[in-house]
Structures are given as C-alpha cells and as structure tokens.
Amino acid sequence: xxxxxxxxxxxxxxxxxxxxxxxxxxxxxxxxxxxxxxxxxxxxxxxxxxxxxxxxxxxxxxxxxxxxxxxxxxxxxxxxxxxxxxxxxxxxxxxxxxxxxxxxxxxxxxxxxxxxxxxxxxxxxxxxxxxxxxxxxxxxxxxxxxxxxxxxxxxxxxxxxxxxxxxxxxxxxxxxxxxxxxxxxxxxxxxxxxxxxxxxxxxxxxxxxxxxxxxxxxxxxxxxxxxxxxxxxxxxxxxxxxxxxxxxxxxxxxxxxxxxxxx
Amino acid sequence: xxxxxxxxxxxxxxxxxxxxxxxxxxxxxxxxxxxxxxxxxxxxxxxxxxxxxxxxxxxxxxxxxxxxxxxxxxxxxxxxxxxxxxxxxxxxxxxxxxxxxxxxxxxxxxxxxxxxxxxxxxxxxxxxx
Numbered sequence: 001x002x003x004x005x006x007x008x009x010x011x012x013x014x015x016x017x018x019x020x021x022x023x024x025x026x027x028x029x030x031x032x033x034x035x036x037x038x039x040x041x042x043x044x045x046x047x048x049x050x051x052x053x054x055x056x057x058x059x060x061x062x063x064x065x066x067x068x069x070x071x072x073x074x075x076x077x078x079x080x081x082x083x084x085x086x087x088x089x090x091x092x093x094x095x096x097x098x099x100x101x102x103x104x105x106x107x108x109x110x111x112x113x114x115x116x117x118x119x120x121x122x123x124x125x126x127x128x129x130x131x132x133x134x135x136x137x138x139x140x141x142x143x144x145x146x147x148x149x150x151x152x153x154x155x156x157x158x159x160x161x162x163x164x165x166x167x168x169x170x171x172x173x174x175x176x177x178x179x180x181x182x183x184x185x186x187x188x189x190x191x192x193x194x195x196x197x198x199x200x201x202x203x204x205x206x207x208x209x210x211x212x213x214x215x216x217x218x219x220x221x222x223x224x225x226x227x228x229x230x231x232x233x234x235x236x237x238x239x240x241x242x243x244x245x246x247x248x249x250x251x252x253x254x255x256x257x258x259x260x261x262x263x
Numbered sequence: 264x265x266x267x268x269x270x271x272x273x274x275x276x277x278x279x280x281x282x283x284x285x286x287x288x289x290x291x292x293x294x295x296x297x298x299x300x301x302x303x304x305x306x307x308x309x310x311x312x313x314x315x316x317x318x319x320x321x322x323x324x325x326x327x328x329x330x331x332x333x334x335x336x337x338x339x340x341x342x343x344x345x346x347x348x349x350x351x352x353x354x355x356x357x358x359x360x361x362x363x364x365x366x367x368x369x370x371x372x373x374x375x376x377x378x379x380x381x382x383x384x385x386x387x388x389x390x391x392x
Contacts, residue, residue: 010291010310076357102392103266109358111267111294112287142266153292156310160291187321188334189361212359216289 008163011156026122026151028262029129034147040133047121050088055144058088059113061120063172063204064214067091067113073211076109077101089140096141107142114145115153116213122154124254128261157215164219165226171218173232174200180228193220197230267295270389274366277381279373281347282366284309285354285389288316289361301347301367309365316340316351316363335361339379348373352382356390364389 030042030049037054047061060066067088071077083094092110095101161168175197186194196206207217224230265273267285274283275298282298286309293309300308319325320335327336340351348368354360364386368378 010314012307012310070358074358102388102390104270104389104392105356105358107267108285108294108354108356108360108362108390112360115290115292153290157290185323189321210359213289216359216361219289 011159011163026154027129028258029131030122030147030151032262033131038131038133039135040131042121042129042131044121044129045125045127046123047117049118049121049150051147052140052144055146056114056118056150057140057144059115059117059121059150060088061117061214063120064113064117065208065211066117067110069208070109070113070211070213071101073209076105092140092142110142111145112213115150116215118145118150119154119157119215122151128257161218161222165222167225169232170221170225170230171203173234174202175206175221175230176233178228178231183229184227186224186227186229190220190224193217194224194229199233265385265388267389268297270364270385271295271297273385274364274382277366277368277374277378279369279371280366280378281369282308284312284365285362286313286316286365287360287362288313288320294362299367301349312349312351312363312365315342316353317361319351320353320361338383341375341379343370343375346370348375348378350375350378350382352379352386354386354390 027042027044033040033042033051034054039052039054040050042049042051046063047059049056050058050060065073068082068084072079072082077095077100081098081100083091085091092106095106096103161171176199177194177197192210193206196209201209203217203221204214206221207214210217221230225232271283271285274280280298282296282300282305284296284300284305285294286292287294291310291313293305296305296309302308319337319340325337334355335353337353339353340349342349342351347370350366350368352364352366354362354364356362364382366378366382368375
C-alpha cells in the first residue's frame with residue numbers, strides 16, 4: 001500500500017484574530033518605538049533589533065546565523081571579502097559598492113537573515129527588553145522592514161512550527177537520533193540536518209554549520225521529530241529554547257511584564 | 264543590477280501578467296510582491312504556493328536522474344485553471360536559500376512558453392546579476 005504523508009499546511013494569518021491581539025502581541029515596547037519612529041537598538045533576551053525611524057533595518061540573534069555566515073558558508077563570498085564589521089548596514093554598502101554580490105542576491109539573503117534573527121529576538125523572554133536610542137546613520141542601502149510585518153511573520157512562524165510538531169523542546173536541546181522501526185523517507189535537506197545530529201549539537205548549531213537560516217533548520221528538526229527520526233536529549237534536564245506560552249499563569253505574567261514595559 | 268522589486272516589475276511586463284511574488288518555500292514568507300494576488304491577499308497566496316513548491320522541490324519523484332547537486336532539482340511548476348496560469352520558478356542560489364518566483368497570468372493574454380523562458384532568465388539575473 002502506498003502511504004503518502006501530507007505535511008501540515010503552512011499557516012495563513014487570521015487577520016480578524018490578529019487585529020484583536022495586535023498591535024503589540026509580541027512586544028508592546030517595539031510597537032511604541034515604531035509609532036514614535038525611534039532610531040536605535042532594542043536589546044531583548046534572545047536577540048537585538050536595530051531600528052531606523054521606527055523600521056527594522058537589521059536583526060541579530062546568537063541563535064541565528066548572521067549574513068556573514070550565510071554568505072561565506074558555501075563560498076558565495078570569500079571569507080576575506082566580507083567586510084568584517086559589526087555595522088551591518090555599512091557592510092552592505094561596501095559589498096554593493098564593490099560589486100561583490102548582485103543586489104538581488106544580497107537583498108534576498110539579507111531579508112531572510114533579518115526575519116530569521118527577528119523570529120528569535122521576538123521570542124518569549126524572561127527579562128524585559130531595553131532600548132538604546134542613537135545613531136541615525138543606522139539606515140542601510142536596502143529597504144527597511146516595518147515592525148508590524150516582522151511581528152506578524154514571527155507569529156505565523158510560531159504557528160507553523162507548532163502545527164508540524166507541538167513540542168518545542170527540540171528547538172534548543174542537544175539532539176539525538178532515534179531509530180524508528182519503519183523510517184519514513186527523508187528529503188536531501190533534512191538528510192543534511194540529520195547527518196549532523198550527534199547528541200551534542202543543537203538545532204541552531206547545525207544551522208550555523210550548514211550556513212542555513214535557523215528557522216528553516218527548526219522546520220526540518222520538527223519534521224524529523226514528528227517522523228520519530230530524532231529527539232531532544234534528556235528533555236527533562238534541558239529547558240526548551242522558547243518556553244511554551246500556553247500556561248495561563250505564564251501568559252498573565254507576560255502580559256503584566258509587557259504592560260509594565262509599555263509604561 | 265536588479266533588486267527584488269525590479270525583478271518583479273520586469274515579470275509584470277510580460278503579456279497577461281496580473282501579479283508576481285518572490286516567496287520562500289520553507290517559511291511561506293513573501294519577500295516581495297507586485298500587482299494583484301489571487302483572492303486579494305498576497306500573504307495567503309504566498310503561504311499556499313509555498314506548500315505546493317515545497318512538495319515539488321522535495322519529493323524524489325520529481326528529481327532528475329543525474330545526481331548533480333543543484334537544489335532543488337525541479338526548475339518550475341505550471342498550474343493552469345479555467346481562467347489563468349500560475350508559473351512557479353525556483354531560484355537557484357549559491358548560498359542556502361529556498362525561494363521561487365511566482366507569476367500569475369491571465370489565460371486570455373498570457374503566453375506560457377514565453378513567460379516560462381523569461382521567468383527563468385529573471386530568476387538567474389536576480390541572483391547572478
């Protein structure tokens with residue numbers, strides 16, 4: 001008998017529900033900063049967002065590979081050619097001016113990296129965010145992303161992961177391979193992830209090694225977990241990377257914190 | 264050198280073009296959109312098209328016989344209905360990305376053969392300059 005596995009559908013944003021929750025479903029502080037067209041850096045527990053006039057020009061997270069990793073991992077850009085600087089907009093300027101990368105490729109990779117790091121930066125956190133005003137020169141040569149777009153996309157991505165496999169433990173824990181009785185077929189991209197599962201590496205580490213966006217790696221990790229091909233190591237000991245927010249007490253505390261943050 | 268928007272605007276100059284988008288097939292994110300969207304919402308269209316693209320890109324049935332490392336092995340997808348064509352063209356990048364161009368054409372004015380050739384050229388120019 002042929003068994004065709006149908007993957008869960010990609011979630012579509014429910015606009016009605018969104019309006020009830022938004023704006024500020026993820027970070028009221030961010031919405032306020034967008035409204036006042038602030039320029040500066042928002043530092044949150046799992047990442048930072050760089051704003052120029054209330055729009056996101058750059059995002060980074062220790063959990064998501066940066067543009068430098070994505071572009072040099074597979075030789076798109078020679079590591080020596082990357083303008084090693086913390087100032088990403090300036091780096092983009094230099095890459096474009098030097099003609100090292102076509103504009104389309106750079107836009108594509110940078111937008112992907114921005115939404116990727118933004119997903120982690122806007123993850124539920126246990127500490128309040130801080131905003132440092134300053135440096136209006138932060139605007140880069142590529143278009144900035146509206147805060148609401150990043151928030152909506154982040155919510156949609158959470159839902160996508162949840163639909164694939166509702167247990168977030170595998171997102172941040174060291175992964176081990178499981179050995180199901182009848183292993184389902186694995187796609188080449190999933191194979192690359194599975195080959196690096198060794199009981200030590202976590203999904204973000206695998207993403208970095210592959211030079212692949214971390215969220216894309218999480219999608220494959222959750223699919224592999226759902227298929228029974230991998231599992232988080234000793235889930236009881238390792239706290240999930242992004243704590244689930246379904247507990248009403250936690251949700252209440254988070255709302256309280258967000259409200260305080262917004263004052 | 265064209266950016267994402269210039270590439271999509273160029274696609275819209277094809278006869279019968281109603282809408283175009285650059286979409287990530289892993290996340291379902293629309294990286295850029297122009298023109299109309301079927302049903303009126305680019306985000307919904309992107310998420311739905313991404314699902315179809317992902318299945319075509321990942322299933323072994325549609326891969327090539329040689330074992331070259333071009334990812335994905337599928338070049339494009341054509342979906343036709345009674346009043347329009349949808350053309351999905353995978354963009355092959357040197358870095359790790361999962362994106363495709365989605366062009367929506369009216370059946371009356373669209374020229375599928377021409378659009379297929381042009382969209383392939385645009386996908387290449389977008390990332391190779």
